[in-house]
Amino acid sequence: MSDKRHRIRVQGSWAKPLPKNSGATGAVSCNHQSKNAEPVPGSWGYGPQKTSKTFAFDQPTKPIRNVPPEKVIEQEGDYEISHGPSGLSRLRLLPGFLQPEEADWMFSKLLAELPWSQKTNFRQGEAYEEPRLTCWYGELPYTYAHSTMAANTQWHPLLLTLREAVEQVSGRSFNSLLCNLYRDGHDSISWHSDDEASLGAKPTIASLSLGDTRVFGLRKQPPPEENGDYTYVERIRIPLSHGTLLLMEGATQDDWQHQVAKEYHDRGPRINLTFRTIYPEPEGHRPGAKLRFTTTQQ
Template sequence: RIHLIPGFIGSEQANWMFEQLLQDIPWGQRTHIRQEVCFEEPRLTSWYGELPYTYSRITMQPNPNWHPLLTMLKERIEEFTGYTFNSLLCNLYRDEKDSVDWHSDDEPSLGKNPIIASLSFGATRTFEMRKKPSPEEDGDYTYVERLKIPLDHGTLLMMEGATQEDWQ
């Protein structure tokens, strides 16, 4: 299930929060190695959580030092949704060239059917999802269902249930 909550953070407050996070978060760019080729992730990231987090064969070390604004946003989302969250990966897309590749948040450390909350700040970006092909389709994504969701400044996107199992 996917839930879209536009205006979860009002525009003026979102502007202030975005500026604070841009200035205060220790953004970094990670390097990946695939088939002996090194490349930098086309975005900046910052990890917060009590445990290490591994994706795409990169492990981010525990970072329990949440920025106070991130803690406040986490608590606000928890109060609104009724769920508890224990970690956060901040992504900063600097321009239209920055991106994230097709993926599912299905790492074993997240457990079965993790609940993902995504809060967007800044320019509107299109969040694309595609249904994973059935075994009969043998990994062919040509005819799978696709969604394009515009994420505006201050919008909250919730992904629940089997979303990570069934979609990228």
């Protein structure tokens, strides 16, 4: 009981009235300021008050743009992917161009018997090794990335057989072949177009894949007003599986770039055979120079 009475007395002491002012000597309560007292600047309810800022919505100077969704092509067929001043860009996808057992045997033979080597390229005067192995077949040398692959007329017999089969289905003739070996998922080829002047205008590239599946990516060249910004361009994704043939035709090399990006999960080796037609370097062009489309081209 004594504790209870003590608590009541303590609580009651909190409720005692404030002491009254005692004249001139009395202190002014903080809650009862004198009418003649100067207001304290910055105190609540006194002094100059800041007006609340009004927020106005300004229409953006540039329209809001959405990044186009990436398209995926997996089914056999002919695809018109763009049509512009440079012409019509076409793809033809043929999964199962080679039967699995046949493709298995060819992959093993080419992996073991082709003269694979690592090419050294140059970028802004700096040398770097390509993140893949290559070899070249053709009566003429081939220059890209400021580095030349020497002419090689000693075609492997299996490659001659494959060239004939690709020519029959495509209706085109090819006199050269660039072979690429991607040893694992870390091997790659960066964004580029096969638009060297030695390949001529509107080249057809026939790409035959053997081995593990890798994603072949394409992105459209941005219009001049984008100043080289690829953020809002169209993109296409094509998984290229064992025995698949892909044809790139028309203005594809003028209007699109392609790549095989690095992949950071387990990937086995893949061989890519890219059949093409090469011509002597045009007069006035240095080896490996790009053939740029202009509106005056026919």
